[in-house]
Amino acid sequence: MxxxxxxxxxxxxxxxxxxxxxxxxxxxxxxxxxxxxxxxxxxxxxxxxxxxxxxxxxxxxxxxxxxxxxxxxxxxxxxxxxxxxxxxxxxxxxxxxxxxxxxxxxxxxxxxxxxxxxxxxxxHIKASVTTVAGVFNVSAVKDGPALEANFKRPSFVAVSDDNIIIVSDDDAGRVAALSLQDNKVYTLSTDFSYPWQSSYTPDQSALFIAERTTASKPILFRGLYRNKNWLEPVPFYDQKDNNGNYILGTETIVGMTADQEYVYLITSGAKKLVRVHQQTRKVELIGEKLNLSSWSYLAFNKKDGYVYLASEEWGRVYRFDPKYTPAGNDKPWIGNGQLEHLIGTGRGKVREGVGTSAQTGSLSGISCDADGNVYTCDFDNHVIWKIDPQLNATVVAGTPGVSGYKDGIPKESQFNSPYGVYATSDGILYVADTFNRVIRCVAIQ
Missing domain, CATH: 2.60.40.10 (Immunoglobulins)
Known part of the structure; x- marks a missing residue:
């Protein structure tokens, strides 16, 4: 069994x-x-x-x-x-x-x-952690059978309901696909400089993958589409403002997510928050100089319509309404007053709890499931957190403070600085276990 x-x-x-x-x-x-x-x-x-x-x-x-x-x-x-x-x-x-x-x-x-x-x-109610792709501690680029394939540095994952897992292998400049049905890993694209956080639209007709570094500019991200079998990535470009300056310019993109209409991007230090219309490709600045840590990661929660944000340096989780439009404005504008602090007292050792009584380490990838639960990677403490709609923050996988590699019972399993997590609609988590160089599956009930 x-x-x-x-x-x-x-x-x-x-x-x-x-x-x-x-x-x-x-x-x-x-x-x-x-x-x-x-x-x-x-x-x-x-x-x-x-x-x-x-x-x-x-x-x-x-x-x-x-x-x-x-x-x-x-x-x-x-x-x-x-x-x-x-x-x-x-x-x-x-x-x-x-x-x-x-x-x-x-x-x-x-x-x-x-x-x-x-x-x-x-x-039977049960829980387990298994490795689904990659070879432990082998940093290389290799397609083939899932458990024989290699990733150089798998940083983020995105998972479709038909169990195609898209992997951002950022140091390799490669986007790979893992087909659970065929049990194979194959390279989709090497067009990226540093593929980073990715997001499906809620209906999963499109997948967007951010370009992290300035080397790719003015390309902001690329879109892959189901009707093209996720092939032929389409670049989305930065645009100039009324003063002739690029809106994002040379800023490093660190977080991204998508709803059905827009793609949202946040830059290092939260200097700029933008949205990009998926059809017209119009780029709009909707926030700047937010009081956040250096790197932040985004996830759209289709249950409540909010964008959730994991703050790496501060070890906190926030959310904001991406449609919030102040009186007199013709488009959304997100200021510090719109950031709702949900979880975390500041970066440190693991302490489970409710709301701001919980304490996490450095947070990276973040994802939401169909029930509105939020998951995020704590790469300082080598664990995966779950935050339910009542703001109960608990560790669902990994041994707090222990870096290692071990499958099995979730709270006895071990990760090595996991960076990316993605929740499927049926409650299964897939994790980019970055410094073990593998993709893991976490089934929690």
Whole structure:
């Protein structure tokens, strides 16, 4: 069971075969036959937790993941691959102690569905940390099978709902993709100078990756798009103000995030905060000379519409409303009065708590899940923090103050200055464990 969970090693090993032992060369390719019923006959394994890989056998599933849905009770599972007689999927978060398995055909001329009879999937609450890509302590550039691939310095990650993990390998000037379905790492682009923090739009149609250094200027960031298979990065450029000066100029971009309409960037020392319209590409200054530490990182929380900010030097978390527009202004303007201090008393050793009673070390990457929880990396203390909507700040993974490399139980695991974290909609965290040179997966319930 443990080997199936999250790392999906068993699923990766069997993707080349169907239930009858066919190889990919003879893979079934029949679409759903709307004149036949769907049948579901078995699921393996019959128990597990969040992220467990399952194999569902049956008939008339087709071969298109966009036309099939799998439900554990009323919670939809993530599909990895569909063949006419087998579905590969991942167990969703907390569907119930015992789950009825239902298969539904959608986007077809005739609605079809089937339920697995006389079998219920038993759900276990559990938590684990696993390595999903990279070789421990090897700093290099190498594509290939996930656990044989290398990263020079993986700093940030962004994860799509179809389990494609985009890695900013900043010292290599490289953006890589890790496909959990194919268990492979491959280079997407070497067009970047220093690819840095990245962010999907809420609908995941686009991914934006910041260019950190002045060497790339006037390029601010690049956009990758789902309809182009995340290839051919499109540069977004700085623009000049009314005095003929570039709005960001030579400032170092340290944090970025995106909502559905804008990309937000913050520079070193919080000297400038800008937004860039994704369609018109207009660059607007919406804040400057904010009272923050030298480096800050951003995350858009679609649950409440705020942008959350992790302050590296001060060990604090803030938030602001990116739409706040003072009276008499025709666009937002974020001043120090709009920064709401949520977590942290100042950089130091780990102290869990509520609101400003909690104490963290230096914070970097920050991300928000679908429930509004906020996660951030503490690279001083080598841990991952969770901040819930009630501002309870707790360590969810890593051993406080201990730098190392260890998978397993989250609070017994070890990281080495993790920099980037990204939360999927189903509650799984992916971490750029920067100085271990690997990508880790944290499943917490």
């Amino acid at each position: 443990k080997k199936l969970t999250l790392s999906m090693l068993l699923l990766f090993s069997i993707f080349s075969c169907n239930k009858d032992g066919e190889t990919n060369g003879g893979e079934q390719t029949k679409p759903i036959d709307i004149n036949r019923s769907i049948e579901v006959t078995d699921i393996k394994p019959k128990e597990g937790g969040l992220g467990t890989g399952v194999i569902i056998n049956g008939e008339n599933f087709g071969n298109d993941t966009s036309k099939i849905e799998v439900y554990f009770n009323e919670k939809k599972a993530l599909l990895l691959k569909v063949k006419p007689t087998v579905i590969y999927a991942m167990v969703p978060k907390q569907p119930g102690d015992l789950s009825e398995i239902k298969i539904v055909a959608k986007n077809v001329a005739k609605p079809l569905e089937a339920v697995l009879k006389d079998v219920r999937f038993q759900y």
